[in-house]
Amino acid sequence: MPDHWGYVLFAYGLAAVALFVYWRRLARREKELDRT
Amino acid sequence: MTRVLGWLAVVALLAGLAVGFGVAPREVTQGNVQRIMYVHVPSVLVAYLAFAVVFVASVAYLARRAEAADRIAHASAEVGVLFTGITIATGSIWGKPTWGTWWTWDARLTSVAILFVMYLGYLLLRGMVEDRERGARYAAVLGIVAALNVPLVHFSVVWWRTLHQPPSLLKPGTPTIASAILAALLVNVLAHALLYAYFLAKRVRILRREQEASA
Amino acid sequence: MTYARRAWAVVWKDLLVERRSKETLNALFFFSLLLLFVFQFTLGPDRERLAAVLPGLLWLGFILSGLLGLGRTFLVERENDCWEGLLLAPGDKSAIYVGKLAGNLLLMLVVEAVLVAMFVVFFNVDVGGVWPGLALVIVLGTIGFAAVGTLFAAMTAQVRARELLFPVLLLPVQVPILLATVKATEAVLLGEPLAAVADWLKLLVAADLIYVVVGVLTFEFVLEG
Numbered sequence: 001m002p003d004h005w006g007y008v009l010f011a012y013g014l015a016a017v018a019l020f021v022y023w024r025r026l027a028r029r030e031k032e033l034d035r036t
Numbered sequence: 037m038t039r040v041l042g043w044l045a046v047v048a049l050l051a052g053l054a055v056g057f058g059v060a061p062r063e064v065t066q067g068n069v070q071r072i073m074y075v076h077v078p079s080v081l082v083a084y085l086a087f088a089v090v091f092v093a094s095v096a097y098l099a100r101r102a103e104a105a106d107r108i109a110h111a112s113a114e115v116g117v118l119f120t121g122i123t124i125a126t127g128s129i130w131g132k133p134t135w136g137t138w139w140t141w142d143a144r145l146t147s148v149a150i151l152f153v154m155y156l157g158y159l160l161l162r163g164m165v166e167d168r169e170r171g172a173r174y175a176a177v178l179g180i181v182a183a184l185n186v187p188l189v190h191f192s193v194v195w196w197r198t199l200h201q202p203p204s205l206l207k208p209g210t211p212t213i214a215s216a217i218l219a220a221l222l223v224n225v226l227a228h229a230l231l232y233a234y235f236l237a238k239r240v241r242i243l244r245r246e247q248e249a250s251a
Numbered sequence: 252m253t254y255a256r257r258a259w260a261v262v263w264k265d266l267l268v269e270r271r272s273k274e275t276l277n278a279l280f281f282f283s284l285l286l287l288f289v290f291q292f293t294l295g296p297d298r299e300r301l302a303a304v305l306p307g308l309l310w311l312g313f314i315l316s317g318l319l320g321l322g323r324t325f326l327v328e329r330e331n332d333c334w335e336g337l338l339l340a341p342g343d344k345s346a347i348y349v350g351k352l353a354g355n356l357l358l359m360l361v362v363e364a365v366l367v368a369m370f371v372v373f374f375n376v377d378v379g380g381v382w383p384g385l386a387l388v389i390v391l392g393t394i395g396f397a398a399v400g401t402l403f404a405a406m407t408a409q410v411r412a413r414e415l416l417f418p419v420l421l422l423p424v425q426v427p428i429l430l431a432t433v434k435a436t437e438a439v440l441l442g443e444p445l446a447a448v449a450d451w452l453k454l455l456v457a458a459d460l461i462y463v464v465v466g467v468l469t470f471e472f473v474l475e476g
Contacts, residue, residue, distance in 0.1 A: 098472050150423055150426050154424060157419050157420045157423055160419060160420075161406075161416060164416055165409075165410055166411075170409070170475075173475060174410075174473065176472065177406065177469045177472055178420065180465060181399065181402070181462075181469075182424065184461055184465060185427065185461075188427035188458050188461070189426055189427050191454060192426065192430040192454055193427075193430065195450060196430045196434065
């Protein structure tokens with residue numbers, strides 16, 4: 001069976017982006033709380 | 037403390053990647069695409085863990101009326117939905133080359149998808165109730181109903197797919213798993229669990245500070 | 252007053268209101284009739300194709316009319332400013348839940364009976380020999396649906412955008428009931444014995460028990476204020 005590296009990259013990339021975006025959202029909200 | 041947890045999670049995730057791509061062998065029947073398992077399976081396990089935490093925290097809130105329990109339930113549900121979303125996305129991407137389609141009503145995919153919409157509804161309810169105390173009570177009730185529903189969803193979906201249809205072509209995580217693959221899986225499960233703990237702690241802290249600011 | 256009498260008081264009150272106004276039941280009958288039209292027009296007149304999806308259509312009808320009917324459970328109290336009355340009712344609040352659940356069960360079963368009758372007439376469904384099995388499946392499914400529906404209706408009654416939130420919360424939770432009832436209805440309509448769907452019936456009984464017990468135990472927290 002072929003390896004489909006593209007799909008592997010896609011899956012890991014998507015997971016990484018989702019986790020990173022969520023982390024950024026949390027970090028931003030915390031910074032906002034620091035300012036107020 | 038939370039920061040330490042965050043760095044631990046990062047280190048563990050990097051180790052997970054190294055073991056998943058460096059140590060674990062290329063799977064014989066599926067090839068390297070099977071390596072999606074090292075993000076797919078840990079995220080679904082962590083999602084289940086997160087929803088179990090929602091259940092326990094919901095019961096604790098109704099019993100003790102401790103706002104801390106409510107914050108844990110809220111944060112855990114949010115992180116759980118995130119990991120459920122990742123599970124569905126990676127499962128779908130894995131399905132395309134192995135099943136030939138992005139989505140099939142496979143028993144596992146279906147029950148995770150139902151979980152996803154159930155807890156999205158939970159977060160929606162949280163956002164729609166203005167009064168905080170009332171919102172916490174309603175959410176706790178929903179958290180209990182949703183958690184008790186999980187086994188019912190599981191059995192009904194498995195029977196639905198297997199009683200009249202052939203079982204899915206591929207079952208990720210069959211018991212005859214190679215030990216190197218299993219080890220890589222375990223490292224990644226640990227890494228995802230650490231990440232969950234980090235997100236949970238951070239989200240709980242934000243919720244507490246927001247509530248203090250509005251009080 | 253005993254627990255049962257307090258639950259009965261709620262049922263009796265709602266029945267009286269319904270008997271005087273008849274608004275819910277009349278509207279639901281009319282809605283069921285319209286649903287039949289919609290099914291017919293969207294799927295076309297082809298009988299073969301209709302027959303294949305009949306159990307699904309039947310339950311689609313139950314669910315849609317159920318969503319409308321159950322969503323109104325506590326609106327009578329809200330519209331007539333009786334919510335405080337419910338809150339101040341003495342004793343165990345879960346009696347109110349049991350009463351409301353019984354009322355909803357009655358309402359849904361009546362509407363479902365009418366829907367089945369309309370299916371017999373319009374879609375030529377033959378329920379002659381299979382009606383006891385069909386009735387059992389419908390009653391079991393409706394108990395679970397109404398148990399969660401009544402609990403969630405109380406939860407969403409005080410929330411803005413409740414007509415949106417109620418189905419959004421209820422439908423995902425009802426997936427097990429829906430799968431079990433549609434599969435069981437399919438088998439029953441094909442004339443299979445009930446033993447063939449024993450697994451589904453057991454699942455329905457388990458779901459009904461879980462939902463009713465959770466509803467009774469958690470209702471007091473919903474009706475607190």
